[in-house]
Amino acid sequence: MTKKPLILITNDDGISAPGIRALIEVMKQLGEVVVVAPDSPQSAMGHAITINNTLFINKVNFDSEVKEEYSCSGTPVDCVKLAVNEILKQKPDLCVSGVNHGSNSSINVIYSGTMSAAVEAGIEGIPAIGFSLLDYNWNADFEPVKNAIKTIASQVLENGLPEGVILNVNFPKLKEDEIKGIKVCRQAKAFWKEEFDKRKTPQGKDYYWLTGEFINQDNGEDTDEWALANGFISIVPVQFDLTAHHAIQKLNTYKFN
Template sequence: MSERPLILICNDDGITAPGIRTLISVMNEIGDVVVVAPNNPQSGMGHAITVNTTLRCNPITIDDGPQLEYSCSGTPADCVKMAVNEILNKKPDICVSGINHGSNASLNVIYSGTMSAAVEAGIEGIPAVGFSLMDYNWDADFDACRTYVKTIVKNILKNGLPEGVVLNVNIPDLKKDEIKGIKVCRQAHGNWEEVFDKRVSPQGEDYYWLAGKFVNLDKGEDTDMWALENGYVSMVPVQFDMTAHHYIKNLNTWDL
């Protein structure tokens, strides 16, 4: 029986994405890897789950390696549920999601399928982390990610994570020797200024493409955005208890 940790890998860019292929390669150095990932891109799906249509999850071989891989028709959160309840029939030692093509810093964590896979694992009581590279290109260079991914995963396996907490790690789009290290951060306060690009189809019907830009409203030097803008890997502990505990006392003063 293997003494190596059992590692579940998921993502939201799809099972063939270069980011997850890099992650698989790194995790094979640490433990026994099982991959359950979407069969097509699921970026921006957040914590959606499939309830009104069937799910398919089939073994697949994409490249050489000892890992076992399954291609799932569902969302990133579906992939974790499927892995735990149908494929592994037990909880892995850790769930590692990514490596995402593009930022999941600041408010992006809410929309992220990559982080939702990690959060779903956390809900299941599994230590979990999501990794993202600040480069949206399909052919992004993930080489600089390898050392930091390995270091952080080994630390999670050694130290564990508290119940209800997962890690959101973002890596700047820099060469390996340009990254200054890892900063433990809080999530920056920011928002998206959305723009809808309105067009007309050949049939004369209106349709829209969502566009826009992210605006960082936080000037703090302890945030993930500051770390990334200054050449550091950002690591934010994320909790999925969304209760605003500080406001409970105020609500109890209402005339209810």
């Protein structure tokens, strides 16, 4: 009998979020599942780790078919670190993060706790995928993307990933029969034009709410933003090696020494 793959599941919306519960439902069909996720929402935490506070993990039992589930007081990256170093007795065959409530396409990838958890798994040498749905509603419908999640995860389990590569997968908010397919893309060149809404407390103290507008500067038809706008699921291979290799030759012409 073939041994089932071990799959680590995490997210940034919290262990009780509908997105992670949907992801668990799919992954149970593919392997033995262990869940380690934040005990409260940790969106936009990026690759933050906890170094000045204690960390706690609590065993929970939301799903009797899951091998083990733990809530963690820390960030998504803390969850992966604790899973690999303290909870799991062997390295998982796959780590999946999400399904995030909201987009992690384009520049959003660098702010994302969902993707940072997947990247941390990649650093540990674990094939990893971050999944996100373009719907910020807590009660978002994840049914239309479950088959695609299963397909993508199955392919990674079967074929692996290139060394140092993590998949950033985003789903358009569409019915399953409206999704045109899956495209492997590059990250669109875009940014947030940010503003701060300045207000005052009843005591007269200034405080701020971050607001902003997403600006897509990229007209390419090979980007994640184009794919999503045109009804496709986007897959962007990302890496944790941030070296700008194309700039090395130019910088070597500078008179640093």
